[in-house]
Amino acid sequence: MTVCREALAPRLESERLILRGFEPADLDSSYALRNQEVVYQYISGKPSTRQECWYRLLRATGMWAFKGYGSWAIEQKDSGAYLGEIGLFETKSNFSLANGNLPEMGWMLFPEYFGKGFASEAAQTVLAWATDHLKDREIYCLVDPVNTSSVRLAKRLGFVETGRYLNDGIEDLVFRKVL
Amino acid sequence: MTMIGGPAPRLESERLVLRGFLPKDLEPSSKLWMQEEVYRHISGKPSTRSECWSRLLNFSGMWNLMGFGYWAVEEKTTGAYVGEIGFADFKREMSVSIEGKPEMGWILSPDFFGKGFGTEAVTTALLWADHHLPFSEVVCIIAPENTASQGLALRVGFIEEEPVLFKDEKTLFYRRQLTAKAHAR
Secondary structure (H helix, E strand, O other): OOOOHHHOOOOEEOOOEEEEOOOHHHHHHHHHHOOOHHHHOOOOOOOOOHHHHHHHHHHHHHHHHHHOOOEEEEEEOOOOOEEEEEEEEOOOOHHHHHOOOOOEEEEEEOHHHOOOOHHHHHHHHHHHHHHHHOOOOEEEEEEOOOOHHHHHHHHHOOOEEEEEEEEOOEEEEEEEEEO | OOOOOOOOOOEEOOOEEEEOOOHHHHHHHHHHOOOHHHHOOOOOOOOOHHHHHHHHHHHHHHHHHHOOOEEEEEEOOOOOEEEEEEEEOOOOOEOOOOOOOOEEEEEEOHHHOOOOHHHHHHHHHHHHHHHHOOOOEEEEEEOOOOHHHHHHHHHOOOEEOOOEEEOOEEEEEEEEEOOOHHHHO
């Protein structure tokens, strides 16, 4: 079967990381990631089922075909370890629909890789790619105010806090950035 | 890299075109999944716009990750959105595991019921599967009340097996052998 390269995630490299498109074999790692309380507590608020994780990988892959942007698996270059996931997505959630379907950025790491600058390195790599490919577009991210490390990272990446958004009883900070 | 699939191939039959999904399909797909005759035997409730968007992304990504997926079905003469059909690995929690296997499904707009479009689309997709899918069989599950889909499944060569339990409910389970032309090549 032929591969439609333009529809798939480009492979990106930084000093210590590789960002690559998802593969079926990533399901186990993704499922483990989404069952770490320190990871899901600020995002979905609950662990994901295996099927929800599979659907998320499928959607992330479909996003590349539909929009020309999407998400990546984050691998550590020297060990090949699955550190986490990062990317841009159009959710058509209520917030997304009310805000012109801007791409939303999100990131998550396994806790054992917190505090080493990996999220920052991966996010800068994604933003450099996005600045080239989605020139001048505005993107946003929603961050739980209690998630202080992601709040700090968003600010360091040049996102500007523009307000708060209440959805399903959870209030997130809204950060925006023009690429 | 083990990316195994490309985008959905375009298939044609006498009156229909089967093609990969596009972002613009969100409108007709949302209309489709608002119709009670459509969702009654599947999700049991209408899908929100965001859920339809997720489903289209899921159907599209399936081609890249699994080498099979779903198509949008269009009427050739009018371009009308007739339905959604294809093969998927939904990794369902079921009493019999079908993980990794192509599970067939079809959704037809009620506007086109009774014209033989369901049979025509399913036959076209199965012909593609016979020639291109490196599997010995495809499967499908159908709600016991959905007699129209049961008739269609039997008509295109599915054989009914013992029922399975899906979400704690008895669900009819079918298998259809592929003719292994994909292996022979």
